[in-house]
Amino acid sequence: MNLALSQSALPVRLRFARPMSDAELLQFCERNEAVQVERDANGEIIVMSPAGIGSSKMNLRIARLLDEWAESDGRGVTTGPDGGYILPDGSMRSPDAAWTSLRRLKETGMEDETGFASICPDFIIELRSNSDRLAALEAKMEMWIANGAELAWLIDPERKAVAIYRPGESPELLSEPTSVQGTGPVAGFELVTSRIWQ
Amino acid sequence: MNLAFTESQLPVRLRFEQPLSDDALARFSSDNDPLRIERDANGELIVMTPLHSDSGALEGEILLELGRWARTDGRGKVFSSNAGFTLPDGSVRAPDASWISLRRWNALTRAQQQSYAPICPEFLIEVRSNSDRLINLEAKMEMWIANGAELAWLIDPERKAVAIYRPGESPELLNEPTSVQGTGPVAGFELVLSRIWQ
Numbered sequence: 001m002n003l004a005l006s007q008s009a010l011p012v013r014l015r016f017a018r019p020m021s022d023a024e025l026l027q028f029c030e031r032n033e034a035v036q037v038e039r040d041a042n043g044e045i046i047v048m049s050p051a052g053i054g055s056s057k058m059n060l061r062i063a064r065l066l067d068e069w070a071e072s073d074g075r076g077v078t079t080g081p082d083g084g085y086i087l088p089d090g091s092m093r094s095p096d097a098a099w100t101s102l103r104r105l106k107e108t109g110m111e112d113e114t115g116f117a118s119i120c121p122d123f124i125i126e127l128r129s130n131s132d133r134l135a136a137l138e139a140k141m142e143m144w145i146a147n148g149a150e151l152a153w154l155i156d157p158e159r160k161a162v163a164i165y166r167p168g169e170s171p172e173l174l175s176e177p178t179s180v181q182g183t184g185p186v187a188g189f190e191l192v193t194s195r196i197w198q
Numbered sequence: 199m200n201l202a203f204t205e206s207q208l209p210v211r212l213r214f215e216q217p218l219s220d221d222a223l224a225r226f227s228s229d230n231d232p233l234r235i236e237r238d239a240n241g242e243l244i245v246m247t248p249l250h251s252d253s254g255a256l257e258g259e260i261l262l263e264l265g266r267w268a269r270t271d272g273r274g275k276v277f278s279s280n281a282g283f284t285l286p287d288g289s290v291r292a293p294d295a296s297w298i299s300l301r302r303w304n305a306l307t308r309a310q311q312q313s314y315a316p317i318c319p320e321f322l323i324e325v326r327s328n329s330d331r332l333i334n335l336e337a338k339m340e341m342w343i344a345n346g347a348e349l350a351w352l353i354d355p356e357r358k359a360v361a362i363y364r365p366g367e368s369p370e371l372l373n374e375p376t377s378v379q380g381t382g383p384v385a386g387f388e389l390v391l392s393r394i395w396q
Contacts, residue, residue: 016211
């Protein structure tokens with residue numbers, strides 16, 4: 001059964017009579033690969049439009065740089081914008097890039113890597129796209145920290161700005177930084193911003 | 199853009215960032231033809247599965263009886279379940295069968311008649327199908343009365359029961375009635391149920 005939607009109507013929030021189980025949600029995501037899907041803490045499904053190619057290019061670059069570092073570092077696993085995590089608040093989110101230590105993945109029994117990971121990544125990056133409202137993204141960053149992320153970066157390529165979120169601290173705002181240094185779980189990772197924006 | 203669902207996941211409620219205009223709602227409905235779509239007072243869309251064949255036959259039977267009577271009676275018009283009305287609470291609803299007096303129908307402009315007309319039917323019938331939860335349908339019946347319906351029948355073929363709603367009164371429950379008598383706006387209409395209970 002199909003529901004036709006115009007892309008301009010997205011994002012749309014869906015509320016089913018019976019909330020989807022995690023397995024049903026995974027199936028729903030697999031059937032609807034053309035859109036980005038998340039689940040809110042209240043059980044609502046959020047369906048978002050695919051990213052534009054400018055955003056996709058930057059997102060891939062960021063995830064690749066993080067993954068290159070992670071591969072040589074060897075302590076953790078990187079995922080891209082299609083990786084879903086089930087967070088302590090019951091929501092399912094797909095950060096644009098995320099890093100989780102192997103040690104924590106093993107503790108939660110997720111080392112077999114099937115399905116969504118029931119864990120909050122240690123470090124996440126969100127990339128703002130033109131259609132993202134800043135207030136909604138800022139709330140999302142707070143949500144990451146509230147769910148247990150130790151470090152979260154919000155990268156705004158339009159304004160060439162990065163906001164750094166850590167538990168118990170106000171966000172640190174960097175305007176046109178030439179590079180951003182990883183701390184805590186990803187100490188040693190450096191993102192050179194000229195590789196993201198010109 | 200298509201979203202794939204399983205039938206068992208419906209009904210689903212959709213919330214857009216901007217509530218759909220009446221025109222956008224009409225387009226959305228025709229793009230999704232076999233699905234039944236209503237708009238709630240809060241702007242959410244409710245997407246329901248098409249009726250199963252036996253429920254459709256039953257609905258047809260009821261519509262036929264109401265239509266026959268209305269034609270002889272001559273005071274009003276009968277509407278099928280595809281007719282949407284804009285109710286005083288701002289919702290757009292389509293009862294399974296409904297009747298509006300010519301006096302009130304003719305007071306609408308042509309343009310209003312050609313839209314989701316801003317009118318609440320004086321009399322309507324809702325038929326419960328297997329997938330309808332009773333509590334939701336009861337709330338819907340109250341909603342009809344709150345929006346100005348003078349008489350509303352809820353027919354439950356599974357339990358062979360009819361509930362009759364009128365303003366200012368508790369619903370009257372009839373158990374396996376052989377027929378139901380119209381009152382108020384549709385005094386004179388009799389729905390013989392023996393054929394429907396088969």
